[in-house]
Amino acid sequence: MTKTAAYAAQSKTSPLAPFSIERRAPTEHDVAIEIAYCGICHSDIHEARNEWGGSVYPLVPGHEIIGRVHAVGSSVTKYKIGDLVGVGCLVDSCRHCSSCDEGLEQYCENGWTGTYNSEDKKYGGRTYGGYSERITVDENFVVRIPDNLDTAAAAPLLCAGITLYSPLKHWKVEAGQKVGIVGLGGLGHMGVKLASAMGAHVVMITTSPSKAEDAKRLGAAEVLISKDADAMAKAANSFDLIIDTIPVGHDLNLYINLLKRDKTLVVVGAIEPLDPMHGALLIMKRRHVAGSVIGGIAETQEMLDFCGKHNITCDIELIDADYINTAYDRMIKSDVKYRFVMDIASLKNQKAA
């Protein structure tokens, strides 16, 4: 990588052209942040490579951002210069719809503004994310990072962490409940940590017996191998909640059958068509299949405070900016335990060189 990590986000097939992302000077309610670390989410790959369509280049990915406040607008009350803060997947929403009124900005009825590759409805142009030295964000979309957490390892809490925390809270996980987490990746490993910190009896559900040891290290009480038909049959009707982190289309029936009556399988990873679901599995036990996306701003702060209290961060591999394409390739092969985080200092050092 020659100048900035933003280049990495250009389509592999599109020509690389130098550009600079000007961040706005903080307006009245803004916080300007000097970024220290940015987690690498699988959606960054999809967006960088335009795999979902709709990518507008130049594009700067990154929505697991941690840094320090270096300037504040005149009306900012929540943050001061030097504060350790974070920015997650959204930087604005309509703020007046029924969802925003309930603090559920992630379900804004008028469409929230994504941290990157989103139309900036207020200032025009596009939003640019965290593979970058600075970002300017309205204070209402900034969260505070507990001081006791490892700063780099806390970055992925802003997306992977809240993606699991929100459904665990929404579906009211309680101590002693049996909670399944399907898939041990960036999302899944946070599910294991968070659910076990909530006191749940956590079962890692995976196709890979090789992941058993690590799942238990992370907090799983049990590991259920989904290819083991006998074990799956024995576990039928026993789960209070299952969160399914598999990021591609797959068969839900295996997991639905594990739920008790009236309980829910929550899909958080696969934003694409799923394999045919069997109606009888829902009907005969009044089971639910639902989805969930990240969390609202207040809930993201609540999650961070919870993580501060329980000293929870992600298991990460810290990389320099010029490693990004290799990191993407390794992520596609699930070859990371469990999240890459970019050290933004490496970006500054490159520019200085």
Add this chain to the structure above:
Amino acid sequence: MTKTAAYAAQSKTSPLAPFSIERRAPTEHDVAIEIAYCGICHSDIHEARNEWGGSVYPLVPGHEIIGRVHAVGSSVTKYKIGDLVGVGCLVDSCRHCSSCDEGLEQYCENGWTGTYNSEDKKYGGRTYGGYSERITVDENFVVRIPDNLDTAAAAPLLCAGITLYSPLKHWKVEAGQKVGIVGLGGLGHMGVKLASAMGAHVVMITTSPSKAEDAKRLGAAEVLISKDADAMAKAANSFDLIIDTIPVGHDLNLYINLLKRDKTLVVVGAIEPLDPMHGALLIMKRRHVAGSVIGGIAETQEMLDFCGKHNITCDIELIDADYINTAYDRMIKSDVKYRFVMDIASLKNQKAA
């Protein structure tokens, strides 16, 4: 049909052999019922023709049973000779599991006993249903029919009625809510009547513009034609609950997209694989897809009392027993408004002839 309607229930390809179904004399807690009417449910066809596998012949279908008590066991307290009573889809359950303890016998963890083609765990042998002159059932699985209802037209309440009533109550339908009913058949027409009696703004969702007039007559405030892409797009994110009565595998995505955030599509008809569901439709609005089957005994009584209060019955076509195979063929073509009910007197007359 030569002797009893039970013959009709034999597989079309299996030889017809005469047999007699002996009903047990009432034991301590039993009620013996002289059947007046029995509704014809689509599942009767599947069972009679062994389309689900597991049919054991001789087989007497029928689980929408209304008749009068003609004998009671020594300990029966709830009913007396002459009472107008009903029997629905189940005649026993384990009575001690978590579901039974909550009055949800239809989700009995140990498997409830179906009214017909079920193993009779208490007395041995099989259970035989309502295409018959008499049936003997434990008083705890018998319900009372309000006197003001048309007796024949009330019969399908025991399955079609409760199948819609239970999810409408479970998902807490309130006056003014926008409730969609998908499919205008035996189940769907009950959904329209019941939900509108609950004060909901009922929308009939159908592929057939020809059904609009009848849907409105039954109580629908609106009709939404699911093949009209513009109308479907306009109705996106507007429903508080949708109950999907389509009895075969189909595409749920069209209907999921109609739900508001956090709201539920309840599948009550299709106990078979459904077409691939799109994860993003669940995830981006935290929507649910769930299933529901009939209702518990107490809830069935509650439904009947509700129907008595609101004078709700089914729209039926009353048939003689020897019309049963024609009725089945017409049901398969959706050629009935909206439920066939067998006049059991016709069975007695045949036997007398």
